[in-house]
Amino acid sequence: MVVGIKNFNLFICSTPLQMIIAEKIIITNRLPSEKNIIIVLHANSNEKYLNYANRLKKLAFEMFYFSMDFGSSRIKKLKHHYKIKNFLKCNFSNENSYDVYFANINDMTISQLCTMINVNRVFTFDDGIGNVNKKSIYFRDEKNSIQNKILRWIMGIKEKQITLKGKIFKHYTIYDGLDNIVKKEKLIPLSIWPFDSDLNKTKGVREIKKIFLGQPFNELGVEEQIIIKNIKSLGIEYYFPHPREKNKIHNVNYINTSMIFEEYIYNEIIENTDTSYEIYSIISSALLNINELSLTERLSVCYLYTDDIKKQYSDVYELFDKMNIYSIKIR
Known part of the structure; x- marks a missing residue:
């Protein structure tokens, strides 16, 4: 269980691009590794995934992996969320607070994480072109199926896309000059592959x-x-x-x-x-x-x-x- 330091940085990533952006945020802000926790949510693990996960792991004191490969199986999905619930109870103390960094504001696992831990501030970063495409899921109202409503009730998941969006403190973007999911005053440009x-x-x-x-x-x-x-x-x-x-x-x-x-x-x-x-x-x-x-x-x-x-x-x-x-x- 995480003890000692009162405030931690929790990064949640699900793609290699997200891991690169998380790496850049940590290095740019000089966030000490002893305060950084990484959670990787992966649908399928491959060489690229492992390459960037291993790189990011060097900047944190703990990294956890969770498979999201449950497809349309309701049973597998339910088991996954029970696993997340037990994991959080065993590894995250309510005495500590967490600055949480993530990209997928529509992801239910992230909603569950942000519901169950003591969140200090919410930082988001680009998932990809969906952040600047006004017709993407990030700009639409969240559609909750009956299945998802039941799952939220069983797991006690209170956070949703709309509530997480409203709590964003700052958003890191690689698309400088383009409108994003937050107002311009909350945007922080992040140059990953800078022109020199x-x-x-x-x-x-x-x-x-x-x-x-x-x-x-x-x-x-x-x-x-x-x-x-x-x-x-x-x-x-x-x-x-x-x-x-x-x-x-x-x-x-x-x-x-x-x-x-x-x-x-x-x-x-x-x-x-x-x-x-x-x-x-x-x-x-x-x-x-x-x-x-x-x-x-x-x-x-x-x-x-x-x-x-x-x-x-x-x-x-x-x-x-x-x-x-x-x-x-x-x-």
């Missing part, structure tokens, strides 16, 4: 590396053959796969790394000063995440679209256009 004049240093560009960011095209309603045809016509030779992709694209070089794309490309630009990079995707949020890097002369980003998909995801493409991301119509 050193990134323009070059020995003379000898190679242009074209990379396509993969996505689960079947979920987007995009025909894979259209993607393959345009990868070929644009002369794209490298492919960065998405974890949920089922099919493999042939005749391209797959990039296999334990890093997420944003960090991978940042390191590439620093290390390969004789190379320029062109990044292509359909609707990947990574295009927005690395947009600051496009200030360097050695990186350009571009989204590909069809009329149908641009209509379907108009809110996301409007953000891309607002950030002056180049576009190409494909057929």
Whole structure:
């Protein structure tokens, strides 16, 4: 059980990007490791997850993992929340208070955590493009099914998305200049992959590396053959796969790394000063995440679209256009 120090920092993360942002917050604010507790909620654990979790673990004195892989099973979900309840009773003292940091304001596990512990202040940070997309779940009223209402009653979960949103003290954002889930005076810009004049240093560009960011095209309603045809016509030779992709694209070089794309490309630009990079995707949020890097002369980003998909995801493409991301119509 945590004893001694009265106030702790509790970080709750569920994606590699969230873990990178949490790492940056800790380092920027010089939060001492002996006060930091990490809870990782994961739907599936893979190499990237473990890479960033192990990195973040070095900045805390305790880290806990909980699997969220219960799908649509009501029994598994109920068991999960009982597990969280028992965990909190055994490991968190009501004598202590906690500054809580998290991204997913709509997550019931986070609502349960914030209900059961003595919360001092609530800090939030970006989950991704959903924070700046006004049509995302973060900007809509929470829909409580009968199943969730029963679960909340059984577990005594009082906090909801709307109440957590109202308690946010400050919000850390990687999307400086864009509206977010809180008022502007509560926003704290956080530069994870900053543009630096050193990134323009070059020995003379000898190679242009074209990379396509993969996505689960079947979920987007995009025909894979259209993607393959345009990868070929644009002369794209490298492919960065998405974890949920089922099919493999042939005749391209797959990039296999334990890093997420944003960090991978940042390191590439620093290390390969004789190379320029062109990044292509359909609707990947990574295009927005690395947009600051496009200030360097050695990186350009571009989204590909069809009329149908641009209509379907108009809110996301409007953000891309607002950030002056180049576009190409494909057929």
